[in-house]
Amino acid sequence: MTRSYIPLNSLRAFEAAARHLSFTRAAIELNVTHSAISQHVKSLEQQLNCQLFVRGSRGLMLTTEGESLLPVLNDSFDRMAGMLDRFATKQTQEKLKIGVVGTFAVGCLFPLLGDFKRSYPHIDLHISTHNNRVDPAAEGLDYTIRYGG
Incomplete structure (x- = not known):
């Protein structure tokens, strides 16, 4: 099985938007524009060939696919952050x-x-x-x- 490569920025944009249920708050967190978050999420949806959010008058809601993807990304980002913290705090031996x-x-x-x-x-x-x-x-x-x- 070949690994498909999805840009990390698209995954980060989705994860932040899904956590906040807001493109605006995700943009503030990631220090980018609302439009950038929207484009990253749209690109990710196209690559995955599924819709991750339902955009309605009451704001964003996650689809079943979005709800499935979010905890996997949360866990992955937490694990990466933990490992990077270990590297950053490790004294040179x-x-x-x-x-x-x-x-x-x-x-x-x-x-x-x-x-x-x-x-x-x-x-x-x-x-x-x-x-x-x-x-x-x-x-x-x-x-x-x-x-x-």
């Missing part, structure tokens, strides 16, 4: 790679890791242990802690 002698790691470094993680939650710390001979560039280490000269 930094990586720090340290190479240390095993005895130093066990005796000094590991007991302090809890405090470090609480103080710097955005840093993903990777610790590798070695026997005092290490090539930081070859192992991709940012820092090494060695013993001796």
